[in-house]
Amino acid sequence: MTGALRADRPAAPVHASPQALCLSPDGALVAVVNATSDSVSFIDATTHAVLRQVPVGQRPNHARFSADGRQLYVSCAWDGTIDVVDVAAGKVSARWDAGGTPNGVALSPDGATLYVVDASEDRVRAIDVGCGRIQWETPVRNQPRYVTTTPDGARVLVSNNLGRTLTIVEAATGRVAEQRDLGRCSMLREVVTSSDGRWAFVANLVSHDEMPTLQIERGWIHSNGFTIMDLEQPGHRVTLLLDHLLQGAANPTGLVLSADNRWLYVSLAGIHEIAIVDVAKALELAATAQTADDVRRLQENVEIVEQLGIARRVSSGGLGPRSVALDEARGELWVAHYFSDAVAVLDANCGTVKESIPLHDPVEMSLWRQGELLSCDARMCYQNWFSCVSCHQEDGTVDGLNWDLANDGLGNPKSAKDLINGHDTAPAMWGAVRASLFDGIAGGQRFEGFVADQDRQDALETYFGSPEHVPNPYQRRQSPELIERGRLIFLAAGCDICHPAPRFTDQKLHDLGFKTVDDFRARFDTPSLRNVYRNGPWLHDGRAMTLEAIFTDHNPDDVHGRTRGLSSAELAALVAYLRTL
Template identity: 25%
Template sequence: MDPRSVAVSPDGTRAYVANQGSDSLSVLDLAAGAVTASVPMGDRPVGVAVSPDGRLVAVAELGDDQLRFLNAPDLSTLSVLAVADRPHGLAFTPDGSRLLVTHLLSGDVTVLTIRPFFLYLPVIVKSVSVPLGRGLARLTTHFTFHASRSVPTWPNVAPAPSVVINGSGTRAYLPQTMAHGQGLNTQFDNTVFPKVSVLNLETQNHQTSEHISLPETDQPVGLPWDVALTRQDTELWVVNAASNDLSVVDISDPTRPARVANIPVSDNPRGIALHPQGHTAYVNNTLAGTVSVIDTQAYTVTDVITVTEIPLPPVLLHGKRLFHSSARPDLAQARWISCNTCHIEGEHDGRTWLLQYMGEVPRGAQAVITRNTTSLLGMIETYPLRWSAEWDESADSEFSIRFEQFGTGLIDGQMHPTLGSPNQGRSRDLDSLAAFIDSLQVPGRDHELTEQEQRGRTLFESPRTGCLTCHPAPLYTDLKQHDVSTASAYGEWFGPLIDTPTLRFLYDSAPYLHDGSARTLRDVLVTDNPQDPHGMASVLTEQEIDDLVAYLLALPHSSEEGGFTYQASSCLGEPTRTPDRIELWVEGCDIVMAHYDAIYNCCAQMVVYLEQRNALIKLTEQEEYPDQTPCRCLCTYELGARIASLPQGTYRVQVWNGAAQELLAEETLVIENGCGPP
């Protein structure tokens, strides 16, 4: 499911396909046209390469930040090697001695040295052992893998999806998009720069004198994704995924690249393969379900082969094509920027941007704001949108199209203000794009908490830290805005309130905070939190901070299925004569609490904490004040809690008023057989 790359064995008999969606590697018999094996991989395998001798298969597991090496004959795992964040593109040098690894959100390239060695055993003749050193038999080949070095290219690169090496093994070519970083990103052509970087593999350095700026060499293009070499490595073919075209560049003089041709293809091209004799190129148009066949002499498309029907509803498929495209002037000026340029694969680019601010600013001030790119996965669950909650629907993406991609817009006429009347329903294209964005889901993650992470979870759910006040499970956000003293500096024109971000996938979303100023979670909790407005980290020991960080980096985790969640309304109104009511009951293997017409301070944010000691379950309702102090008034609230997937047994459940230390309700409940051992 969701195949991302393919590699063919040197003898042309096998193909290996990395399937990101099913965490597997498919092996195909090319003569029979059949899948002969499916091998489980780690999290999100995206890149695959075969060594020149065909004995070694390397797989980049993007989600686990590691490489897996397989023995090609029996597909057994030889080694798993941890590498830097998000490994993606792979290429062996022609002699097989090195493997180059690109990283999706970085311009750095990992160079691994691969050394084969042989296991020799004495030859046994008529039950007589030949002395060591005479008549040794080579039994099998093994490999050692050494992280030789990391070679940097340009800063602020994302994405960096692939790499190809020339036939002599002296140069590597990397399609990249380099961001302007924290420059003033107020025009399309000073925001990102599509290019091909070159590594000198003899010196293992970035060969800046040979880099290719695609807009200057060819024409404005978007998101170079794959490359291929032809004409004895003097011609480079670059696949541009957003602008739906190919840039063909003459590199016979590597310091003076020259345009040969620009070839339009179809939706979201991401891969290219050349015929062994070089007369034909084949381009995979991933969102068209087609392959473009190109005559490499005439530089023209001679055929388009339909290879698949994309299994998406028409509205979502249309929206996905728009999300990944910069090829239309209503989407982007000069075919330059797509939604996918910054929200790579629907996630983030690891960058912090200076973006245009459309409101009023003081005289002489720059109308820009600093913003860290966020992931769009699961965004429909965490409305409102953006760091300052300035969007209330995905159709407000029209703002980004007009002011960040510099397109003319998908709506005819003026768009509505982002917090005004809906933009949804004003354009079929915009509605399709919004539907696709809303369809992006947070992927499941099979991770059981370690002992340290369990300790961190206890701290996270404790009143000592106050984390649950704003980050309750399962979304780990209260869907509200708070002033946590991170956006109070000059230039934060939206004001100090920041929309509470979800904590899911923190392990894969650095840097942190709205402006990307925190490189680590320890910075969030300690360095950028001196007066504890962002959680009570000052009461924790160094070990407890480490434990809490470990738990945050584990979210989401498999243990959530047996976890604790609570719900709390905002103030529902003044108290009436109706008495409050607490109900406790068993629902399957869960214990559920509901508190109706609970009376607490009207300026409070209500939180329910859990303390469980064997068969005693203590639920504490607590007034918290993250944004203000208590008021001189009371309100009614509705509170609820669920302790899920409990083992069978008898439980004593208590509900407490935390401020008054008053027991409000107590009941004994029984979880029946079939819910796991006690």
């Protein structure tokens, strides 16, 4: 994809879209990362006045203050950099290379090292804050999103967004100490540790892709909560759900833990609420899970947390709460509201909204922006269990899971396809059961439990019909010579016959020998190769865990392109080219 917007996508208005926030070490300032205005706002934590707005790189995602509070380290996902903001001067003083798509950042307890996760290259990197040099980098799992450290600085914890795992890395060496399996947890978001370093908490969904998608109620497609991990017991994890019996807690996203480990605050982005969790009671319940069956029963129980008074949910004070920060000195919880272009301040004890702080003058939502909000809004779903982004992420891509949808018959699960390529590559779905994007969106509304609403249909079709063009990090990081070599191999192998530019699909169904005993059909829709680098795992059932595996493990008869005779160097060039599409 290119960095420019499609001509048919509205260019205005510009929203702030606060994505993340953090409190300075002295508690004087709150820094707010504004994702779509490419800026950071600084707010006086006492007066709640917006002091200044500082431009940074494209699509800032996350930030942390330096140990002395003089710098703010901002991950700029579309530029692949960490922008170092001089807080006093109000400007970017340095820019460090941080890989393909830097997301979450965390500072070591001694303030000497910044840890950054790279969602497109599946890496965590340690950067020396004294010089901006990368000390080490370590492969983790699929699309890491957030990172934190243990209080002693010995371990780095990475929440793997699509990997269903938490990676634990030794901070000194970058060696992976453990890949902790989190079972059916998906869409892993922020992760925090307790002050004694024993416990870790991560916000996540629980996705029941092992079952046909026939029942929304009681969380049997998606449920929502957080996972507790005892870091002293390898493999330990217990997931507790923040849902209620008749109302889901869609899309847990942000987390913050009080210094005394008494309260855990979780933003529920899909229902615009904050969950306030009694940690002692949560740990007591988690301790009752002594067997694998106990763990399973707890992660399927949508009632017990509410029944035992472990958590209560309050209004977040805006639309789309994402990151949260706790000002314990003032007893205030700060909440970044992506769709309100504002930051709310809540009483941390009782959860009442004290104030909403706008980050700029009010801007009316365009139809495109309304569609973006609806894609993230679980109020579209019966009993609020999930939203579009529960399966397609906030960027409209994939969740890496195979789902058994009823729209093409039961018993043949297939991977979720991305939505951002649906606007000009009809038909939709692997079996072409939706004739167009319009049909797919209407079907999606029905899937969420309601008859398709025309106003919502118009907004969603405008949004998904004019997708946002993200700069491709591989175009920036691969050598032009390697890309060209891969392009010529792509053509020589005949890949362009079914994947012709510019859509990189012929929009037809083909039988390439991928049918399994579970499939009702042998012919599948040709997917577009645009954005293929971020749409894995690949093939209709997600059998290819890497792009290389498509050709090395799943093309023995050269039916899917003539690739059997490629050398390792030629295969590497082909994959390098594919990643730039």
